[in-house]
Amino acid sequence: MPVLSLLRKVRDSNERKLRRLFPILAAVNHWSQKMKDLSDEELRAKTSEFKRRLASGETPDQILPEAFAVVREAARRTIGLYPFDVQVLGGIVLHQRRIAEMKTGEGKTLVATMPAYLNALVGKVHIVTVNDYLAKRDRYWMGPIYEFLGLSVGLLQEDTPPAERKKAYQCDIVYGTNAQFGFDYLRDHMVLSRDQKVQGPLDYAIIDEVDYILIDEARTPLIISGPTEETARMYREFARLARLFRPGEDFEVDEEHRRLSLTEKGWEKAEKLLKFDNIADPRAATARYHLETALKALVFYKRDRDYIVKDGRVIIVDEFTGRLMPDRRYSGGLHQAIEAKEGLPIQREHQTLAQITIQHYFRLYKGLAGMTGTAKTEEEELKKIYGLDVVQIPTNRPMIRYHHPDVIFRTRKAKFEAVAEKVAELHRQGRPVLIGTTSIEDSEYLSQLLKKRGLPHQVLNAKYHEKEAMIVAQAGRLGAITIATNMAGRGTDILLGGNPEYRARQEADPQTEPERYQELLERYRKEAEEERKKIVQPADPRSPYGRWVLEQIKKWCRETGKEFRPEEWQEIYQGGLFVIGCQRHEARRIDDQLAGRAGRQGDPGEAQFFLSLEDDLLRIFGGERLSALMERLGVKEGEAITHDLLTRAIRRAQKRVEERNFEIRKRLLEYDEIMAKQRDAIYALRERFLLPGAGETPNDAELREHLLGMAEEFAELLVERYVPRGKPPEEGDLSGLLRELAQVCEPLPELKAKRWEDLLKIVQEALKEQLDRQWERLAPHFPVVARLVVLRTVDENWRQHLLELDDLREGIGLRAYGGTDPLVEFKREAHRMFEEMLVRSEEQVMRVLLSPRLTIRVEAAPALAPAAARASSSASRPAPSKPQASASPPGRVGRNDPCPCGSGKKYKHCCGKGL
Ligand SMILES: Nc1ncnc2c1ncn2[C@@H]1O[C@H](COP(=O)(O)OP(=O)(O)OP(=O)(O)O)[C@@H](O)[C@H]1O
Numbered sequence: 001m002p003v004l005s006l007l008r009k010v011r012d013s014n015e016r017k018l019r020r021l022f023p024i025l026a027a028v029n030h031w032s033q034k035m036k037d038l039s040d041e042e043l044r045a046k047t048s049e050f051k052r053r054l055a056s057g058e059t060p061d062q063i064l065p066e067a068f069a070v071v072r073e074a075a076r077r078t079i080g081l082y083p084f085d086v087q088v089l090g091g092i093v094l095h096q097r098r099i100a101e102m103k104t105g106e107g108k109t110l111v112a113t114m115p116a117y118l119n120a121l122v123g124k125v126h127i128v129t130v131n132d133y134l135a136k137r138d139r140y141w142m143g144p145i146y147e148f149l150g151l152s153v154g155l156l157q158e159d160t161p162p163a164e165r166k167k168a169y170q171c172d173i174v175y176g177t178n179a180q181f182g183f184d185y186l187r188d189h190m191v192l193s194r195d196q197k198v199q200g201p202l203d204y205a206i207i208d209e210v211d212y213i214l215i216d217e218a219r220t221p222l223i224i225s226g227p228t229e230e231t232a233r234m235y236r237e238f239a240r241l242a243r244l245f246r247p248g249e250d251f252e253v254d255e256e257h258r259r260l261s262l263t264e265k266g267w268e269k270a271e272k273l274l275k276f277d278n279i280a281d282p283r284a285a286t287a288r289y290h291l292e293t294a295l296k297a298l299v300f301y302k303r304d305r306d307y308i309v310k311d312g313r314v315i316i317v318d319e320f321t322g323r324l325m326p327d328r329r330y331s332g333g334l335h336q337a338i339e340a341k342e343g344l345p346i347q348r349e350h351q352t353l354a355q356i357t358i359q360h361y362f363r364l365y366k367g368l369a370g371m372t373g374t375a376k377t378e379e380e381e382l383k384k385i386y387g388l389d390v391v392q393i394p395t396n397r398p399m400i401r402y403h404h405p406d407v408i409f410r411t412r413k414a415k416f417e418a419v420a421e422k423v424a425e426l427h428r429q430g431r432p433v434l435i436g437t438t439s440i441e442d443s444e445y446l447s448q449l450l451k452k453r454g455l456p457h458q459v460l461n462a463k464y465h466e467k468e469a470m471i472v473a474q475a476g477r478l479g480a481i482t483i484a485t486n487m488a489g490r491g492t493d494i495l496l497g498g499n500p501e502y503r504a505r506q507e508a509d510p511q512t513e514p515e516r517y518q519e520l521l522e523r524y525r526k527e528a529e530e531e532r533k534k535i536v537q538p539a540d541p542r543s544p545y546g547r548w549v550l551e552q553i554k555k556w557c558r559e560t561g562k563e564f565r566p567e568e569w570q571e572i573y574q575g576g577l578f579v580i581g582c583q584r585h586e587a588r589r590i591d592d593q594l595a596g597r598a599g600r601q602g603d604p605g606e607a608q609f610f611l612s613l614e615d616d617l618l619r620i621f622g623g624e625r626l627s628a629l630m631e632r633l634g635v636k637e638g639e640a641i642t643h644d645l646l647t648r649a650i651r652r653a654q655k656r657v658e659e660r661n662f663e664i665r666k667r668l669l670e671y672d673e674i675m676a677k678q679r680d681a682i683y684a685l686r687e688r689f690l691l692p693g694a695g696e697t698p699n700d701a702e703l704r705e706h707l708l709g710m711a712e713e714f715a716e717l718l719v720e721r722y723v724p725r726g727k728p729p730e731e732g733d734l735s736g737l738l739r740e741l742a743q744v745c746e747p748l749p750e751l752k753a754k755r756w757e758d759l760l761k762i763v764q765e766a767l768k769e770q771l772d773r774q775w776e777r778l779a780p781h782f783p784v785v786a787r788l789v790v791l792r793t794v795d796e797n798w799r800q801h802l803l804e805l806d807d808l809r810e811g812i813g814l815r816a817y818g819g820t821d822p823l824v825e826f827k828r829e830a831h832r833m834f835e836e837m838l839v840r841s842e843e844q845v846m847r848v849l850l851s852p853r854l855t856i857r858v859e860a861a862p863a864l865a866p867a868a869a870r871a872s873s874s875a876s877r878p879a880p881s882k883p884q885a886s887a888s889p890p891g892r893v894g895r896n897d898p899c900p901c902g903s904g905k906k907y908k909h910c911c912g913k914g915l
């Protein structure tokens, strides 16, 4: 290896990164001693002292050691947990806007409190979790620490109403899911008045399970959508047609990329069935698109694997977690195509009103940090896309989870029989077992097998996070058998012997019946102790297992720089939770998360994966080679095999999928980059025209400036339309121009000019004067109406633009075969479309606002409905805020009048719909 890269390797090595943190840790420990002697009041007073010091020039980095020590002490006094040194290290990494990789069960929830406190002294802190249940759990679990120190804590849940959201965001620290934060951002940019916004500044976010959120979730953007006119009949028709096409003959399938393409024969068939002369005809573009979508729905999307049908609806099953995602819909008409295929009612087509990728949303934060048990395999992506550096933090105690090698069967059936046998064997020993599957179908199949053997068990489909988390939390009890779709339990804590607090809480409310609660808690604590003793037993240090454990301990000592003293490790343990995986997942991280439910906080534990050649991963990637290999090795149905060659082949397959998925995400991001720039521009524009909030004074002078600018540009547009730029005016169509001007100007100007530039000047002045006339004539309502017209027009056009961008992307995909780089094409086209859209919007606004026929009839409030009020997001969300009557009720237009937004529709069919 060349010397330079070797050097770089050393420089970047994790050890080096850690070593740099040690002096800071030492400083925290130094302060921690001092904090012990402070009274509660003195400790609390530190918050205002820090704020003062920060205001007078000290930096957060400077006060970090002291501030962390304060939190540490507060944590001990409030929730009885004192952050370990490794947790402090993790906290420092988070403060440094990096990713702390800390193994599952290391106490990351507590780690986040230290940087959250420090950063809340200078801005708002958002703590992002993977589901509502965890947000709530963490807010109430950690809340007492912050509250003790005088900071406020907010919580966002899916059903939190807007007014409460606003309050939550005003708190120093807010817990919520990525979807809650992201949708609030989008909704804030659909409101009409400033005080309808809820979110506040995006200063600093700590993302828990950061790999899941920034990598797995990042493949689907957050979308807010509203209904469009498209009919259900069309989807049904295409679903019917799709069944007439034969794979291999009419279309080719690429299962790996979930792509399909019609063959020549297929095209001809489509042309005949769809009655188009030529399917390549641009008018057939949508028909072609819908046909392919219907085929995809038929070929790639399997019921009870990719989605389930419940109450007449198609509900997506998250491919990573097996969780049901009732609030998500596949985009681009795929969801409807699946509904049509299943013969279900077609939910009305939803059109994208606003959209952002997770990547872009989180890049909006000034500071971003994350934590997870599994980030290292994705380090490159995290670095490239988010600029986040990963630091691996050693565990607090040596990790002694024993990984058995994978066992592989030829068939799925044989695999599950073997799993059931293994479960029976473990159950006889009283060992708790957690079995992870990748689909509800598998869970149910296995459940049947266990029932046949009379083994009591729980099946979790990650449908009800809260209830299931309670059950998963008890998965460590004596003899417990729990089947969960992959990791219903990411983030849930499985305690050996069960979680006494959860148990007590289910029978008695600690608030209303504190005594009974305490009594139960004591009892269950004892029970848990007893159970634990049966689950975890001392092991012989001289046995092969014992020697392996000592190896682990030595390794841990090396990593943490501790000296290995054998006398300290006389007692070692075996047993604990046994985790069984029923498939290797696409990404290694996901497997590790499942296995990570065992062996937490230094407990013993075991994990093993049972696979079959019929598993998706093995089937798609190298199934045939493996099959041949098993043949050669003479493996019969029902027989298992563990072989290095196979294990290595599987790892390779996983790596390949990881790389492929990275490519998909990178692609998505590259496209989104273009849209993001446009979105930023539109959001900035909206910002300028928002109605002032209650108590704010509208800046009408600024508004006038903007509108005058628009009038000038509009004038130029008109003049150019009738007299080619630079040509003498008499060569153009002056009477045409006058006719046009009559629509937007009264009285008409005299168009006497020798040069084009002079003509332009005359028209510009005329329109500007017209604007001022309108302002005067329609005072005092004109400014409010003007703002509303701009917002509505821009929103409408932006929405249309988003739809067109979607189409463009599809179309570009097709053009790619022509040898051009689709991304470059897309960029150019998208830019052109955006410019056109802006010009179009401006023209529409001006035609309304300058029209001499514009009248404003003032009635009592309510105000015009904001676009957002009619929209609904595809991730379900509470009914958006009813538009609050704005400060001064805007002029109200009659229901049958033309809509002031310039759509040309009647007001009652447009902005006034539903009012
Ligand atoms: N400083 C501490 N002292 C004692 N126990 C602790 C401490 N910190 C955390 N724990 C305990 O460790 C367990 C795991 O905590 P937590 O769920 O926060 O871990 P995690 O790192 O988030 O795990 P996962 O990766 O699975 O989400 C909890 O039972 C918690 O009470």
Ligand SMILES: [Mg+2]
Binding pocket: 108, 109, 208, 491, 492
């Ligand atoms: Mg956690």
